[in-house]
Amino acid sequence: MNVIPCWILISVLELVSAEWNTKDYMKREHSLIRPYQGSGMTIPYWDFTGSTMVTNNYIRLTPDLQSKQGAIWNSVPCHVRNWELQVHFKVHGKGKDLFGDGFVIWYARERMKTGPVFGNQDYFQGLAIILDTYSNHNGPHNHQHPYISAMVNNGSLHYDHDRDGTHTQIAGCEANFRNLEHDTHIGVRYERDTLTVRSYPEASWLTSWSASISAISTDFSNKAAWKECFSVKDIKLPTGYYIGISATTGDLSDNHDILSIRLFELDLPDDPRDQEDRSNILPSAAYFDAPREHVDDPKQSAFSRIMFFFLMLIAALALIACVVIGIMWYQKHQENSRKRFY
Numbered sequence: 569m570n571v572i573p574c575w576i577l578i579s580v581l582e583l584v585s586a587e588w589n590t591k592d593y594m595k596r597e598h599s600l601i602r603p604y605q606g607s608g609m610t611i612p613y614w615d616f617t618g619s620t621m622v623t624n625n626y627i628r629l630t631p632d633l634q635s636k637q638g639a640i641w642n643s644v645p646c647h648v649r650n651w652e653l654q655v656h657f658k659v660h661g662k663g664k665d666l667f668g669d670g671f672v673i674w675y676a677r678e679r680m681k682t683g684p685v686f687g688n689q690d691y692f693q694g695l696a697i698i699l700d701t702y703s704n705h706n707g708p709h710n711h712q713h714p715y716i717s718a719m720v721n722n723g724s725l726h727y728d729h730d731r732d733g734t735h736t737q738i739a740g741c742e743a744n745f746r747n748l749e750h751d752t753h754i755g756v757r758y759e760r761d762t763l764t765v766r767s768y769p770e771a772s773w774l775t776s777w778s779a780s781i782s783a784i785s786t787d788f789s790n791k792a793a794w795k796e797c798f799s800v801k802d803i804k805l806p807t808g809y810y811i812g813i814s815a816t817t818g819d820l821s822d823n824h825d826i827l828s829i830r831l832f833e834l835d836l837p838d839d840p841r842d843q844e845d846r847s848n849i850l851p852s853a854a855y856f857d858a859p860r861e862h863v864d865d866p867k868q869s870a871f872s873r874i875m876f877f878f879l880m881l882i883a884a885l886a887l888i889a890c891v892v893i894g895i896m897w898y899q900k901h902q903e904n905s906r907k908r909f910y
């Protein structure tokens with residue numbers, strides 16, 4: 569009877585620790601953390617364009633004013649094969665019902681090119697994670713805004729604002745990340761050709777619990793309460809592209825602030841594909857525009873982890889039983905041999 573609560577506690581700890589790999593480490597040259605400024609007005613490893621303004625506490629890509637666009641781009645190409653990018657951001661403004669347009673996290677071949685896709689060029693090559701706050705679509709939509717989606721482009725696709733990019737997206741989810749009191753983060757993980765996007769925090773008891781731990785260790789708490797937006801397999805991305813973030817306002821506006829960007833190199837010692845040269849491939853995705861079929865259910869993975877833990881528990885119990893039986897057999901054997909001698 570006593571075993572059950574203990575088992576639940578251990579499996580919760582298991583779920584939390586499963587996300588945490590101390591071997592993943594932050595790449596300073598692809599990260600942007602406070603204090604931002606180096607000497608003078610420059611930020612080491614980062615360049616900015618348009619309306620972007622750097623303060624001590626945040627980088628404002630656009631102010632809450634009409635027709636602005638701004639971007640920040642990493643100046644070092646990213647050769648990391650498996651990575652996780654964590655962006656701490658804040659989208660806020662005076663608008664209660666009308667606001668826009670949103671921002672995009674880029675992993676792109678070309679940098680510092682202004683254009684119509686949230687401040688960056690159209691027909692881009694690379695990956696776009698689009699955090700769209702304004703629905704341009706006039707008809708019925710199959711989702712609400714704000715909306716997070718991913719687009720992979722080899723340079724041939726056009727981003728269609730009138731449809732909010734829905735026919736070129738590979739997956740998406742609704743996420744309320746605007747005008748919130750608490751901190752908002754997005755995690756983009758590219759691991760073994762699987763792209764997973766998660767947001768933080770998740771609205772649950774875990775959030776308040778991890779928020780109290782966040783005072784002690786920010787990284788740990790962030791890992792604990794991520795909520796999965798989508799996960800898509802078979803995405804091929806080349807190495808050597810650039811990380812960037814761009815934002816735009818039009819008739820409607822918002823402050824688009826970036827507080828930090830952290831790129832972690834994932835430690836996957838057993839991945840044979842790690843040796844493969846990815847520097848000259850074109851970005852591609854095997855699945856398109858069917859988000860509902862390709863969204864992994866996060867409950868499933870939690871369930872499979874619990875199942876794994878359960879199997880390990882049974883294996884441990886079986887092992888203990890074997891040892892006990894072994895000891896009993898040995899004692900019996902000793903007794904028998906003693907009987908034989910005396």
Ligand SMILES: *[C@@H]1O[C@H](CO)[C@@H](O)[C@H](O)[C@H]1NC(C)=O
Nearest residue numbers: 721722723724725850852853
């Ligand atoms: C580029 O992407 C489009 C759309 O996914 C695809 O039809 C085309 O074959 C791709 N081109 C190359 C050269 O891979």
Ligand SMILES: [Ca+2]
Nearest residue numbers: 700702704732
């Ligand atoms: Ca839009």
